[in-house]
Amino acid sequence: MSFKIAIIGAGSVGFTKKLFTDILCVPEFRDIEFALTDLSEHNLGMIKAILDKVVEANGLPTRVTATTDRRKALEGARYIISCVRVGGLEAYADDIRIPLKYGIDQCVGDTICAGGILYGQRNIPVILDFCKDIREVAATGAKFLNYANPMAMNTWAAIEYGKVDTVGLCHGVQHGAEQIAEVLGAKSRHELDYVCSGINHQTWFIDLRLNGRKIGKDELVAAFEAHPVYSQQEKLRIDVLKRFGVYSTESNGHLSEYLPWYRKRPDEITRWIDMSDWIHGETGGYLRYSTETRNWFETEYPQFLEAASKPIDPAKRSNEHASHILEALETNRVYRGHFNVRNDGVITNLPQDAIIESPGFVDRFGINMAAGITLPEACAATCMSSINVQRMSVHAAVSGDIDLLKLAVLHDPLVGAVSTPEEVWQMVDEMVVAQAQWLPQYAHAVPAAKERLSKSAVKTREWAGAARRNVRSIEELRAEKAALKQAG
Numbered sequence: 001m002s003f004k005i006a007i008i009g010a011g012s013v014g015f016t017k018k019l020f021t022d023i024l025c026v027p028e029f030r031d032i033e034f035a036l037t038d039l040s041e042h043n044l045g046m047i048k049a050i051l052d053k054v055v056e057a058n059g060l061p062t063r064v065t066a067t068t069d070r071r072k073a074l075e076g077a078r079y080i081i082s083c084v085r086v087g088g089l090e091a092y093a094d095d096i097r098i099p100l101k102y103g104i105d106q107c108v109g110d111t112i113c114a115g116g117i118l119y120g121q122r123n124i125p126v127i128l129d130f131c132k133d134i135r136e137v138a139a140t141g142a143k144f145l146n147y148a149n150p151m152a153m154n155t156w157a158a159i160e161y162g163k164v165d166t167v168g169l170c171h172g173v174q175h176g177a178e179q180i181a182e183v184l185g186a187k188s189r190h191e192l193d194y195v196c197s198g199i200n201h202q203t204w205f206i207d208l209r210l211n212g213r214k215i216g217k218d219e220l221v222a223a224f225e226a227h228p229v230y231s232q233q234e235k236l237r238i239d240v241l242k243r244f245g246v247y248s249t250e251s252n253g254h255l256s257e258y259l260p261w262y263r264k265r266p267d268e269i270t271r272w273i274d275m276s277d278w279i280h281g282e283t284g285g286y287l288r289y290s291t292e293t294r295n296w297f298e299t300e301y302p303q304f305l306e307a308a309s310k311p312i313d314p315a316k317r318s319n320e321h322a323s324h325i326l327e328a329l330e331t332n333r334v335y336r337g338h339f340n341v342r343n344d345g346v347i348t349n350l351p352q353d354a355i356i357e358s359p360g361f362v363d364r365f366g367i368n369m370a371a372g373i374t375l376p377e378a379c380a381a382t383c384m385s386s387i388n389v390q391r392m393s394v395h396a397a398v399s400g401d402i403d404l405l406k407l408a409v410l411h412d413p414l415v416g417a418v419s420t421p422e423e424v425w426q427m428v429d430e431m432v433v434a435q436a437q438w439l440p441q442y443a444h445a446v447p448a449a450k451e452r453l454s455k456s457a458v459k460t461r462e463w464a465g466a467a468r469r470n471v472r473s474i475e476e477l478r479a480e481k482a483a484l485k486q487a488g
Contacts (some may be wrong), residue, residue, distance in 0.1 A: 001028045001330060004139070005104070005432075006077040006455045008070065008130060009084030009148065010036035010377050013041025013050065013297060017308070019081060020051050022323035025314040028331055036066040042234040046301060048080045052307035057314035070416075071133050078139045081322060082130060082154075083147040087438040088289065089291055094434045094467040095119055101460035102427045103418045105263050105467075106252030108286040111201045112386050113408035113414050116190040116257075118395045118431050120153035121405065122438040127154050131162025142341060143329075145169055145322055146340075148457070150388075152198040152355040155340050163407040166323035167367060168340025169357065171202055183223040183230060183260045184210050196249060197358040197373045198339050199346060199386060203249040204379045207420030217245045233280045236272040244378045258386060261418035265302045266466040273467055284447055291471050328362035334360045336475050346371050349380045385413050400441030402432065402449070 005023070010016045016036070023029055023313045034051065036406045055062050067073050074080060085092070095115030096106055098155045102276040109115025127146075134142055146154050155168035157345055173196045181192040195207040208215040209349050224238050224247075225231050231238070231367050242257070252273060262272045273281025278289045297304065317323065321337045328335035336359065343356045346369045350356055360369040375383065392408035395401070406428045416422060428450040430441060437448050439453040472480075 002031045003036060003078040004076050005079045006035045006037065006073045008037055008078060008080065008082045010047055011038035011040045011359065012083045013043060015083055016047050017050055018318055018320060019310050019322055022317050022320055023326060024060065024312055026323060026327045031061050033063040035073040035077060036064065037068065037070045039068060041068055041146055049309045056278065057309040058312050066371060071137055074133050075137045076139050077142055079145060079326060080134055080138060081145045083145065084126065084408050085148065085372065085378065086126050086193050087435060089294065091122060091435050091438055092287055094431060098427060098431050098434060100342055100463050101164060102423045104415055105465045106257055106268055107281050107283065108257060110286065112258045112389050112412055114409055114412065114427065116150045116411065117389065117409055118435060120150045120393050121397045122435065123148060123154055124157045124394065125441055127157050128162050129319055131158055131164040133145055134164050141165065151340055152390050153394050156355045157398065159342050161398055164351050168200065170340065170357065171320055172201060172249040173338040174319045176247065176428065179230060180205065180208065180247065186210060195213060196357055198375060198379060199383045200357045201250045201254055201356065202383050202386060203338065203357045206246055222246060224382065228270045233274045233276060235274065243301045244376065246376060248381060251279045253279050257414055260413040263414055264415055264417040266382065269466040275467060284469040285296060288469055292477060295456040295479055296305060324361050329364060330363040331419050339367055341369060343366065345455045346373060347373060348374045350383055351387060397441065400444065402442055402445040420429045422458050424457055426456050429453050449486065
């Protein structure tokens with residue numbers, strides 16, 4: 001087979017390499033072309049050198065090109081994969097820093113909440129530019145695979161406004177299933193069969209079977225509480241399991257941001273999170289992790305380049321959906337996964353226009369969703385709160401309506417639990433002004449926002465959050481890795 005895959009945001013070096021090697025685990029895909037594109041020539045140069053080394057080491061005919069000209073990369077592409085972060089870590093730092101001034105403590109801030117909503121405002125205009133290019137220069141019927149957060153908002157915009165065949169992809173379901181398999185004592189994750197449905201980062205394991213035996217709430221609660229690690233790292237998640245009766249896919253830290261109950265008071269935050277790793281609830285945890293990862297990669301790049309000379313091992317193919325979807329579409333080998341698509345009746349008690357994450361099967365006829373799923377009422381209720389925020393956020397991002405943006409932020413569950421309307425209005429003004437270079441649709445609103453900020457009487461505070469850690473230096477990271485290697 002010979003076709004072209006374009007990767008937008010290919011400067012996400014580690015993730016791009018994973019996608020690349022996963023796809024090349026499919027024997028029929030040896031002769032395809034990868035077109036890499038990114039705004040950063042520096043990052044493009046690094047990832048191209050790594051992928052060229054992989055191709056050379058494995059004696060493959062695969063072609064790799066790299067360009068900052070996005071349209072050139074998309075020309076004739078059958079599949080387009082996006083993993084962009086508009087504004088990079090600079091804008092992301094404001095997504096965490098500014099809401100903290102108003103008492104809003106986020107762990108990740110990339111899905112909803114104040115940070116996730118502004119992230120969507122930056123991404124959506126760019127996503128729609130991608131869609132325009134796809135319609136104009138990509139192969140007829142090209143499929144857009146979106147890995148970028150905020151997943152639901154980006155996918156919603158691409159489908160409703162971009163008019164491109166789009167599917168959103170995430171690995172939260174797989175990670176949750178691996179946890180469940182482990183606590184239940186499964187010898188392999190393949191022993192666990194499950195139906196997981198909801199919206200991205202609020203997907204629920206509504207049916208669990210271990211070797212054909214149905215697993216109920218009480219057994220699952222007992223298994224998690226008996227686990228020496230997860231019982232501490234997933235305290236909030238276990239509490240939600242006890243109350244809702246089903247387990248959520250998303251990590252302790254992520255889930256805490258989507259519900260209005262666990263992060264609204266500093267003393268409550270420390271009660272429910274775990275500081276052993278960023279993902280369990282640390283304030284600004286993913287920002288710290290991303291910053292450390294970038295610094296580590298820049299410093300240790302020669303080691304990453306050397307590691308690329310190893311043979312590709314199909315047994316180590318990851319469970320990221322992209323390679324499996326492409327394999328199913330191109331070879332007709334059926335793949336079952338969980339995909340982010342427009343609802344259209346898949347989940348009976350969520351809105352038709354919402355972007356849901358639910359089981360589907362892929363073959364040469366496309367992605368075929370399992371329809372007619374009904375969520376437990378509590379799960380549907382929490383999803384609905386987020387969907388309403390997502391809908392307003394998408395429409396605000398497309399229209400440049402700053403008043404609608406403020407209403408979207410006001411209706412966010414955690415923001416509403418912490419902040420007053422006056423605080424929300426000022427916070428959004430402050431975030432739009434701080435990120436104006438990435439928000440062209442709000443250019444007309446920036447002068448008035450600056451004027452309001454100059455006269456505002458709403459008080460803020462300089463607060464690092466309830467559970468903040470400093471970014472570790474390269475020397476500290478080296479020492480920790482050496483200690484872990486010695487201990488292991």
